[in-house]
Amino acid sequence: MFTSNSTSQNSFLVSLKIKLSKLLLQPTFLIGVVLVIILSYLVIAPIVSIFSNSVSLTMMDAMLSGGKDGEFTYKYVDRVFTSSISEKIFWIPLKNSITVSFFATLIALTLGLILASLVTSTNILGRKYLGFLLIIPYMLPSQAMATAWLTMFKNRKISGPQGMLESFGITPPDWLAYGPLPISICMALSYFPFAFLLFSSALSKIDIQLEEVASTFGAKTKAIWSKIILPLLIPTTMSVLLLTVARTLGTFATPYILGTPAKYTLLSTSLYSSVRSNDSGVVAVIAIVLSLIGLMLLLVDIWVVRKWQRFVTVGGKGIKRQPSKLGVFRMPTTIFAWIIFLIAALGPFIVLALSTLMREPGNFSFSNFGLAYWTGVNVPGMDQPGIFTSPEVITALKNSFLIAGSASIICGVLGLLIGYAVVRLPGTLISGFLRQISFLPYLMPGLAFAAAYLSLFAVARGPIPALYGSISLLILVMVVTYLPYASRSGISAMMQVGPEPEEAGMVLGAGFWRRITTILAPLQKSALIIAIILPFITGMKELSLVVMLVTPGTELLTTQSIRFLDFGYTQLANATILIIGVVVMISVFILNRVTKTNLASGLGG
Amino acid sequence: MSEIKLKSIIKNFGGNSIAVDNLSETFPAGEFVCLLGPSGCGKTTTLRMIAGLETPDSGEIFYGDKTFFSSKTGELIKTENRNLGLMFQSYALWPHMTVYKNIVFGLEMQKKSLEEKDKRYLELEKLFHLENFRDRYPSELSGGQQQRVALARMLAVKPSLLLLDEPLSNLDSNLRLEMRSELKRLHHSLGCTIIFVTHDQMEAMTLATSIAVMNEGKIEQIDKPMEIYNNPKSLFVAKFVGSPQMNIVNSKKDEKLATCLSKKINIEKEKVKNFGIRPETMKMVKQDDGDINGTIETIQPTGADWIVGVNVNGKSLFLISSDPPIGKENDTVGIFFKPEDCHSFDDNDLRILKN
Ligand SMILES: Nc1ncnc2c1ncn2[C@@H]1O[C@H](COP(=O)(O)OP(=O)(O)OP(=O)(O)O)[C@@H](O)[C@H]1O
Numbered sequence: 006m007f008t009s010n011s012t013s014q015n016s017f018l019v020s021l022k023i024k025l026s027k028l029l030l031q032p033t034f035l036i037g038v039v040l041v042i043i044l045s046y047l048v049i050a051p052i053v054s055i056f057s058n059s060v061s062l063t064m065m066d067a068m069l070s071g072g073k074d075g076e077f078t079y080k081y082v083d084r085v086f087t088s089s090i091s092e093k094i095f096w097i098p099l100k101n102s103i104t105v106s107f108f109a110t111l112i113a114l115t116l117g118l119i120l121a122s123l124v125t126s127t128n129i130l131g132r133k134y135l136g137f138l139l140i141i142p143y144m145l146p147s148q149a150m151a152t153a154w155l156t157m158f159k160n161r162k163i164s165g166p167q168g169m170l171e172s173f174g175i176t177p178p179d180w181l182a183y184g185p186l187p188i189s190i191c192m193a194l195s196y197f198p199f200a201f202l203l204f205s206s207a208l209s210k211i212d213i214q215l216e217e218v219a220s221t222f223g224a225k226t227k228a229i230w231s232k233i234i235l236p237l238l239i240p241t242t243m244s245v246l247l248l249t250v251a252r253t254l255g256t257f258a259t260p261y262i263l264g265t266p267a268k269y270t271l272l273s274t275s276l277y278s279s280v281r282s283n284d285s286g287v288v289a290v291i292a293i294v295l296s297l298i299g300l301m302l303l304l305v306d307i308w309v310v311r312k313w314q315r316f317v318t319v320g321g322k323g324i325k326r327q328p329s330k331l332g333v334f335r336m337p338t339t340i341f342a343w344i345i346f347l348i349a350a351l352g353p354f355i356v357l358a359l360s361t362l363m364r365e366p367g368n369f370s371f372s373n374f375g376l377a378y379w380t381g382v383n384v385p386g387m388d389q390p391g392i393f394t395s396p397e398v399i400t401a402l403k404n405s406f407l408i409a410g411s412a413s414i415i416c417g418v419l420g421l422l423i424g425y426a427v428v429r430l431p432g433t434l435i436s437g438f439l440r441q442i443s444f445l446p447y448l449m450p451g452l453a454f455a456a457a458y459l460s461l462f463a464v465a466r467g468p469i470p471a472l473y474g475s476i477s478l479l480i481l482v483m484v485v486t487y488l489p490y491a492s493r494s495g496i497s498a499m500m501q502v503g504p505e506p507e508e509a510g511m512v513l514g515a516g517f518w519r520r521i522t523t524i525l526a527p528l529q530k531s532a533l534i535i536a537i538i539l540p541f542i543t544g545m546k547e548l549s550l551v552v553m554l555v556t557p558g559t560e561l562l563t564t565q566s567i568r569f570l571d572f573g574y575t576q577l578a579n580a581t582i583l584i585i586g587v588v589v590m591i592s593v594f595i596l597n598r599v600t601k602t603n604l605a606s607g608l609g610g
Numbered sequence: 611m612s613e614i615k616l617k618s619i620i621k622n623f624g625g626n627s628i629a630v631d632n633l634s635e636t637f638p639a640g641e642f643v644c645l646l647g648p649s650g651c652g653k654t655t656t657l658r659m660i661a662g663l664e665t666p667d668s669g670e671i672f673y674g675d676k677t678f679f680s681s682k683t684g685e686l687i688k689t690e691n692r693n694l695g696l697m698f699q700s701y702a703l704w705p706h707m708t709v710y711k712n713i714v715f716g717l718e719m720q721k722k723s724l725e726e727k728d729k730r731y732l733e734l735e736k737l738f739h740l741e742n743f744r745d746r747y748p749s750e751l752s753g754g755q756q757q758r759v760a761l762a763r764m765l766a767v768k769p770s771l772l773l774l775d776e777p778l779s780n781l782d783s784n785l786r787l788e789m790r791s792e793l794k795r796l797h798h799s800l801g802c803t804i805i806f807v808t809h810d811q812m813e814a815m816t817l818a819t820s821i822a823v824m825n826e827g828k829i830e831q832i833d834k835p836m837e838i839y840n841n842p843k844s845l846f847v848a849k850f851v852g853s854p855q856m857n858i859v860n861s862k863k864d865e866k867l868a869t870c871l872s873k874k875i876n877i878e879k880e881k882v883k884n885f886g887i888r889p890e891t892m893k894m895v896k897q898d899d900g901d902i903n904g905t906i907e908t909i910q911p912t913g914a915d916w917i918v919g920v921n922v923n924g925k926s927l928f929l930i931s932s933d934p935p936i937g938k939e940n941d942t943v944g945i946f947f948k949p950e951d952c953h954s955f956d957d958n959d960l961r962i963l964k965n
């Protein structure tokens with residue numbers, strides 16, 4: 006009895022000792038545990054808080070209606086779905102969102118498919134340049150298109166400087182200036198580059214031999230496209246469709262700029278008004294609805310990918326398709342493609358730039374041009390300093406760099422750390438948990454996530470102080486939202502390197518930190534740079550995520566441009582947007598230079 | 611230099627498949643041991659456990675008087691402190707370091723001075739013909755050169771135990787031959803213990819001072835190469851070593867042939883489940899002159915010899931000989947067996963020892 010007891014205790018101690026020394030041997034494990042703890046809080050807590058907010062009485066309502074603060078209630082669910090204002094805050098916006106998403110997606114998809122086919126497979130003029138130029142709209146923040154539209158088509162309905170057309174004596178009708186039509190078009194023009202990129206890459210992956218076989222049966226180009234290539238593109242089409250729908254649903258800037266004047270509300274703008282009016286219960290309910298839509302789209306995507314998996318063409322020798330001769334259609338198609346570039350990329354740039362250089366819109370006399378909006382100390386008629394002398398813009402510029410910069414660095418490092426832990430601890434609970442949890446924010450649209458953070462960090466909880474109104478909250482929310490992309494690329498970067506380089510160092514006597522610094526870090530240098538620059542680009546353009554979290558003093562360039570618009574300082578808003586565009590393009594340029602990767606590979610962000 | 615001793619090593623990667631199954635073995639000091647076995651039998655896992663890159667679920671590993679691992683006492687020495695040399699199948703050269711940096715890395719970890727590093731580098735450079743490569747990066751080297759760098763990197767710190775995991779499998783056949791003799795020479799001159807993983811039996815036969823044949827996480831037999839070849843302890847070893855494969859005659863399915871063989875080697879047929887005859891030990895003779903008759907099915911000249919397939923009562927036997935066959939396809943010929951070259955295996959697929 007006594008002996009058996011002591012041996013079992015002994016063996017327990019021994020196995021504990023082995024476990025401990027393994028732990029010390031593998032700091033990976035510790036890293037994994039720390040990551041799990043941090044992420045659980047950052048990812049799960051906001052989700053929990055938003056669910057609890059949706060069914061608990063706020064202090065304000067408690068005082069008004071005599072209930073208890075935090076009491077369980079269906080009040081907000083009712084308010085959103087059945088009350089007298091439900092039409093206004095939910096049902097109409099939902100209908101509008103669906104309408105706009107439908108048309109925007111339809112246009113984006115069609116444009117993307119046509120342009121991708123033209124650029125990858127025909128002798129259209131300038132195809133080499135178009136491949137790059139057509140991606141430029143992706144680099145502009147989404148409000149660029151909308152403000153450019155407004156600058157062009159604005160009529161007297163809203164205050165501020167005249168629209169360009171108006172100054173030529175043409176008054177654009179309301180339906181052209183504001184509301185569903187311009188919103189759909191602007192969204193489509195902002196998002197078609199995704200479709201273009203995804204279709205282009207799918208087209209270049211299709212095995213050329215499949216087409217050659219068909220042509221040996223006498224199939225003409227037209228038949229090859231309709232019978233072989235297009236059907237093979239179905240899976241890509243589905244992915245593009247869902248991705249674009251998800252993005253259009255989450256976009257805030259376009260409906261805010263072009264919808265507000267016509268009182269045309271989408272879910273995103275309705276959510277924003279609820280935040281502004283401090284209705285946190287309603288915010289939570291709408292955020293949950295948005296997340297559910299996101300989740301549904303993701304599930305559909307997974308299902309579609311499964312279903313169409315057998316369509317995935319294996320291999321492909323990387324032989325380029327011989328560009329087919331377009332004959333008489335060559336000129337019209339060329340003109341079409343370049344016009345799209347003009348409207349979607351160059352046009353907004355020119356419109357925005359012109360508007361900031363002309364004192365009076367539409368007056369092209371030489372004396373009307375000037376740098377007043379940029380360098381002026383006091384812009385005539387606005388009582389505002391020019392962009393470069395405006396303290397607000399300078400603060401916003403600093404904040405943008407600080408927030409997007411820190412968020413992207415943290416995100417990049419965190420992504421690689423997660424990758425390291427996931428890849429080095431295969432089959433463990435930690436690995437699976439990290440993988441799942443870092444993906445979770447993907448399901449929540451930025452607006453919903455921001456709403457969750459707003460409610461979570463508005464007050465101090467435990468050791469975590471109230472972060473509302475601080476730069477750190479903005480950094481935090483950006484880090485968590487971009488985490489799915491960062492951790493995915495971190496995992497794949499670590500997979501590519503494999504354990505061997507490190508193990509070789511281990512055998513030769515290099516300890517953990519030594520291996521990290523002399524072997525792993527240099528090997529992952531370019532992965533790290535990509536992992537930092539991509540979120541930086543997205544962060545510089547980010548609006549919907551931060552718009553409800555900023556406070557005076559923590560404005561970013563993107564939110565500052567919205568403020569300017571709110572006050573009718575169109576030119577200043579346009580100049581701010583141009584600055585963002587320039588910063589993003591420089592970052593893309595650096596990315597290309599340093600790492601020789603293109604945007605297509607990092608499309609996730 | 612010391613022997614390496616494994617005691618009841620079990621390693622399970624989760625699930626119910628066992629990678630290494632209760633392995634106990636001693637690899638004597640100074641030997642060149644080849645671990646030979648089919649894909650997935652646990653060779654790499656065994657090697658990685660000796661190196662400390664994997665921890666066994668239970669069991670003990672000793673190297674001389676050092677305990678690398680013991681699940682009994684809980685001792686565990688980190689890879690970093692085991693002082694052994696390991697070479698990976700992929701070489702695992704660090705792409706961001708020059709040849710020089712790669713090779714002196716181990717010395718750097720031991721905080722050796724610059725002169726010492728340079729001195730050792732020059733020695734290795736000469737030994738492995740790496741002159742002029744000092745400042746190149748691994749991607750600028752050919753496969754064979756990379757491999758020599760990997761060998762040099764491993765040997766720079768003068769480990770007394772070398773573990774090599776299929777180091778030659780990425781090379782073309784000429785370079786392979788060259789590197790084999792290089793390794794053999796190294797073993798002689800360094801006098802260290804080498805454990806070498808391969809699934810190429812030719813490599814094992816030519817290099818090893820002893821071969822350990824592994825199957826499903828167990829070592830089936832460890833012996834001198836010729837001993838493995840001539841006296842395989844189990845049906846698996848018999849089938850795995852030798853090319854073309856040993857002919858296996860099942861005493862139930864191929865009754866007639868089995869009866870003939872059991873008479874020839876004077877053993878009760880009922881005791882034997884399978885007989886085995888190596889292709890090169892049979893002789894083809896005129897019809898009715900041998901122990902049994904058969905019909906020639908196929909004749910494949912390989913250049914050096916002929917591989918002939920003969921059908922004996924429905925069972926195809928393969929013969930190999932350096933003389934041209936005495937008949938054409940569909941001719942009937944006799945086959946002659948040498949009793950000392952006929953192997954017999956019992957119901958447990960173990961060798962039946964001759965009395
Ligand atoms: N990290 C791992 N996780 C899960 N299973 C593993 C792992 N490593 C090896 N295994 C499994 O353990 C068994 C033995 O693998 P091992 O790599 O030792 O085989 P091997 O003899 O080296 O084969 P090969 O000749 O193909 O290299 C295999 O069934 C393999 O699938």
Ligand SMILES: [Mg+2]
Nearest residue numbers: 653654655775
């Ligand atoms: Mg192996």
